[in-house]
Amino acid sequence: MCFFSLGIYSRLAVKAASLVIVLLGVLLFVVVIFGATGLSDRVLTAIVNEEVRLYRQAVAGQIRDPQALEEAITKYRDELTRSYGLDRPWYERLPNMLLRVITLDLGRARLAQTFKGSNLISDIIMERLPNTVILVSTAIAINFLIGIFLGVRIATRPGSRLDRSTSFLSAISYAVPTWWLGILFILIFSFYLKLFPYGGLYSSPPPQDPFMRALDVVWHATLPVSVLVLVNVGLTIYVTRTIVLNIAQEDFVQVARVKGLPEGLVNRRYIMRVAAPPILTNVILGLAGSIGGAILTEAVFSWPGMGTLFFEAIVQSDEALILSLVYMFTLVYVVARFVLEVLYAVVDPRVRI
Amino acid sequence: MSAGFRGGFRIYWSTWTGRAGLAFLILLTAVSIYTITVLPVAEISRQWNDPQHWVDYPKSSPPTWVNLFSEKKLLETTTLNFGNTQFSGSSKSTYLTLNYQADSYPSYISLSIEKLRYTGTPPVLVLSIVRPDGYSVEASRIIVPPPRPGENPPITRFEQAPERVLITSSDDLARNLAQLYEDRFDVIVSPIKVLQDGVQRYLMSTPKDGALTPLKGVYRFTLTAIQSSGETSIENGRILMGGEAYGLMGTDVIGRDLAVGLLLGFPISLFIGLITSIIVTGLGASLGLVSGYFGGKVDNVIQRLADFMNNIPLLPILIFLVFSFGAKLWVIILVFVAFGWPGLTILTRSIVLQLRESQFIESARAVGASSLRIVARHIFPHIAPFIIAQIIFFTPSFILLEAALSFLGLGDPSLPTWGQILELGFRSAAVYLGYWWWILPPGILIIITSLTFVMISLGLEPVINPRVRVRSRG
Numbered sequence: 001m002c003f004f005s006l007g008i009y010s011r012l013a014v015k016a017a018s019l020v021i022v023l024l025g026v027l028l029f030v031v032v033i034f035g036a037t038g039l040s041d042r043v044l045t046a047i048v049n050e051e052v053r054l055y056r057q058a059v060a061g062q063i064r065d066p067q068a069l070e071e072a073i074t075k076y077r078d079e080l081t082r083s084y085g086l087d088r089p090w091y092e093r094l095p096n097m098l099l100r101v102i103t104l105d106l107g108r109a110r111l112a113q114t115f116k117g118s119n120l121i122s123d124i125i126m127e128r129l130p131n132t133v134i135l136v137s138t139a140i141a142i143n144f145l146i147g148i149f150l151g152v153r154i155a156t157r158p159g160s161r162l163d164r165s166t167s168f169l170s171a172i173s174y175a176v177p178t179w180w181l182g183i184l185f186i187l188i189f190s191f192y193l194k195l196f197p198y199g200g201l202y203s204s205p206p207p208q209d210p211f212m213r214a215l216d217v218v219w220h221a222t223l224p225v226s227v228l229v230l231v232n233v234g235l236t237i238y239v240t241r242t243i244v245l246n247i248a249q250e251d252f253v254q255v256a257r258v259k260g261l262p263e264g265l266v267n268r269r270y271i272m273r274v275a276a277p278p279i280l281t282n283v284i285l286g287l288a289g290s291i292g293g294a295i296l297t298e299a300v301f302s303w304p305g306m307g308t309l310f311f312e313a314i315v316q317s318d319e320a321l322i323l324s325l326v327y328m329f330t331l332v333y334v335v336a337r338f339v340l341e342v343l344y345a346v347v348d349p350r351v352r353i
Numbered sequence: 354m355s356a357g358f359r360g361g362f363r364i365y366w367s368t369w370t371g372r373a374g375l376a377f378l379i380l381l382t383a384v385s386i387y388t389i390t391v392l393p394v395a396e397i398s399r400q401w402n403d404p405q406h407w408v409d410y411p412k413s414s415p416p417t418w419v420n421l422f423s424e425k426k427l428l429e430t431t432t433l434n435f436g437n438t439q440f441s442g443s444s445k446s447t448y449l450t451l452n453y454q455a456d457s458y459p460s461y462i463s464l465s466i467e468k469l470r471y472t473g474t475p476p477v478l479v480l481s482i483v484r485p486d487g488y489s490v491e492a493s494r495i496i497v498p499p500p501r502p503g504e505n506p507p508i509t510r511f512e513q514a515p516e517r518v519l520i521t522s523s524d525d526l527a528r529n530l531a532q533l534y535e536d537r538f539d540v541i542v543s544p545i546k547v548l549q550d551g552v553q554r555y556l557m558s559t560p561k562d563g564a565l566t567p568l569k570g571v572y573r574f575t576l577t578a579i580q581s582s583g584e585t586s587i588e589n590g591r592i593l594m595g596g597e598a599y600g601l602m603g604t605d606v607i608g609r610d611l612a613v614g615l616l617l618g619f620p621i622s623l624f625i626g627l628i629t630s631i632i633v634t635g636l637g638a639s640l641g642l643v644s645g646y647f648g649g650k651v652d653n654v655i656q657r658l659a660d661f662m663n664n665i666p667l668l669p670i671l672i673f674l675v676f677s678f679g680a681k682l683w684v685i686i687l688v689f690v691a692f693g694w695p696g697l698t699i700l701t702r703s704i705v706l707q708l709r710e711s712q713f714i715e716s717a718r719a720v721g722a723s724s725l726r727i728v729a730r731h732i733f734p735h736i737a738p739f740i741i742a743q744i745i746f747f748t749p750s751f752i753l754l755e756a757a758l759s760f761l762g763l764g765d766p767s768l769p770t771w772g773q774i775l776e777l778g779f780r781s782a783a784v785y786l787g788y789w790w791w792i793l794p795p796g797i798l799i800i801i802t803s804l805t806f807v808m809i810s811l812g813l814e815p816v817i818n819p820r821v822r823v824r825s826r827g
Contacts, residue, residue, distance in 0.1 A: 019664075021661075022661060022664050022665060025661060026665050026670065029670075030670070030673060033677050037677045037678065039677055171370075171807050171808075171811060172804065174749065174803075175749055175753075175800050175803035175804040176800055176803075177753050177756055177757060177760075177796065177799055177800075179757065179760055180775065180796035180799065180800075183775070183784050184792070184793070184796065186784050186785075187784055187787065187789060187792060187793075190785075191784065191787045192787070287666075288664075288666040288667060289667075291668070291669075292666060292667060292668030295669070295672075296668075296757055296760065296761070310669070310672065310761070311761060314672065314676060314761055314762050314763060315762055319676075322672070322673055325669065326669045326670060326672075326673045329666055329669040330666060330669065337664075
């Protein structure tokens with residue numbers, strides 16, 4: 001493909017552009033559904049009602065005459081209705097709505113709150129976002145460290161008992177729901193063995209000392225991270241093993257061995273250098289699934305991230321919050337994809353010209 | 354198909370995963386058919402969501418077979434019936450006795466009164482309990498509503514539905530018991546603590562060395578009608594002592610028999626998995642076929658769209674769509690179909706692209722066969738085994754997706770599914786209370802069902818692969 005003849009920067013620029021198109025496409029799709037099902041009317045009406053309520057409180061002291069007060073409020077409400085475009089059909093305020101979602105300007109959440117008590121959707125999401133990123137990136141990193149290490153090792157002894165049992169275990173892990181495994185872990189390790197907490201990010205009250213606090217977070221993250229790793233690692237090992245095995249059987253590797261190069265050198269220069277890009281491609285492809293798994297795992301362990309927020313938003317039927325979360329998850333995905341693409345460009349020598 | 358069905362089956366049967374998968378599939382299908390044909394599914398689905406129907410079942414109870422493995426035997430539900438009773442003249446009360454010899458306490462005690470008739474002033478029914486040690490406590494009072502204007506005696510009450518009082522959550526009884534413990538045993542306990550620990554524990558115990566020990570012996574339940582004038586009769590009065598164990602699979606927090614819910618989950622789970630998979634595979638393969646064989650603009654549009662949809666995180670979008678359009682079964686299936694096809698389309702296209710350049714297609718074209726004929730007679734038969742394998746391969750992912758949506762609270766509420774049973778279990782803190790019978794079986798069933806199709810897939814692989822070689826795309 002002509003793709004590889006492009007330089008590293010133009011290749012990344014093309015990738016970035018296509019990812020932005022993905023993000024915008026998803027947004028447009030979601031906002032259209034939001035408008036067509038009448039949900040956007042409800043969200044905007046809620047925002048207007050809230051502002052009218054605040055306005056009423058503000059002016060009630062100034063305007064004594066009840067009739068004048070009602071008139072002023074009605075006038076204010078009409079103005080708001082017009083400015084939010086509620087007097088026009090949903091497709092005419094599509095661009096406006098799109099902008100609102102992108103800037104997370106979707107009013108207040110129904111019940112969810114930040115730690116400090118703000119219920120602005122943008123505040124809540126900004127508070128939860130880092131927790132999700134920490135959990136997911138830790139899990140993905142551990143998954144691939146273990147997966148690649150074991151996968152490469154197994155590839156050196158194909159057909160062994162270890163090899164066969166890993167392929168079978170990876171098939172089984174495909175059939176296990178991540179979230180149920182989380183529930184099972186809570187039952188075993190928290191309820192019966194009392195080794196780990198039931199969920200959350202900190203003990204309550206959280207330890208004051210920063211070091212102890214960090215340890216506390218690690219202790220709370222152990223179960224959710226293990227679940228995310230366990231469910232995905234089988235496939236990573238299996239795929240890595242297959243890729244490495246295929247390359248190890250290529251002629252140029254045989255030649256290197258025949259030349260008498262030390263095994264470590266052959267592994268590093270001849271096998272891994274070639275295997276790295278397809279393994280990374282596999283990481284990239286697994287990303288979307290990891291994000292989905294993280295939503296459910298967070299909910300199970302009440303990890304205060306965006307996944308748990310999603311769970312709460314569904315219970316509370318909070319349309320605006322759900323819309324914002326769909327956007328944020330797609331954004332996180334797109335950013336993570338781009339980071340991995342950059343990594344790919346570093347690893348794959350064909351890209352660096 | 355040169356190898357033929359029999360040859361293919363022999364290869365399939367030679368793998369143990371294939372054999373096990375097929376055995377499980379037959380088992381799952383048999384249970385599903387049994388559920389649909391023998392049980393009144395519509396009736397049970399309705400009952401499932403009607404808390405009234407489960408009111409007298411023990412709540413959150415383990416299955417009865419745990420008694421086989423434990424030293425301490427759990428109580429099973431006991432019912433005492435007063436039967437048709439007249440309260441008239443001077444004898445205005447009736448009683449029932451129960452010889453209680455269990456090591457544990459009932460999970461609840463309730464009193465229900467069916468069809469009460471009275472003349473004169475509205476009566477008040479009082480239930481008092483005399484313990485084996487002779488101490489008596491008043492357990493509950495039912496105040497019968499007075500006649501409505503224009504209503505003539507005899508007045509009938511509690512006719513539509515029996516009046517049911519859960520005496521183990523009665524504040525009065527808790528207060529009376531606290532008083533009894535203070536007066537007779539010199540034990541100070543607050544009524545709130547009695548309610549928290551369980552009224553029945555205090556009702557049926559004596560304090561010994563600071564701990565409650567079950568008080569065995571004959572309990573007397575006396576029902577009295579207090580009335581200044583007139584007569585009262587009831588068709589039936591019932592005292593129910595909820596057991597702590599129920600049925601084959603136990604019950605949930607509403608008292609629902611989990612065995613029923615789990616059984617209904619079989620056909621629903623298989624249906625969702627297979628139907629969605631068949632539609633998705635059909636759509637995906639057709640689009641791939643069109644895209645690969647005809648090429649050009651159509652190919653371009655389909656591939657761009659597939660690439661786009663392959664590149665978005667699926668679950669948040671699925672949650673959003675099911676939330677927006679409502680959690681109905683057909684919405685869920687439709688959403689799965691809308692987002693499930695791209696992977697297969699890309700794969701089918703790459704196979705068709707290879708086939709299109711092969712000699713036998715070229716010769717068919719040279720003879721003058723129409724495109725439709727070539728696709729139908731030459732290309733389709735080649736990819737048919739691959740498509741069938743894909744149906745099997747996709748099935749577990751849809752079973753798991755539906756379970757995940759159900760767990761998030763987006764399952765079709767009119768049908769009990771395993772995911773929904775787990776959702777309620779999780780939301781009502783079953784995990785934190787260690788209600789394993791509520792948490793483990795639905796999850797294990799989800800895994801078994803998905804694993805069945807994974808194993809069949811593994812068994813099919815050696816059958817399919819030599820014929821249709823799927824080369825990875827560069």
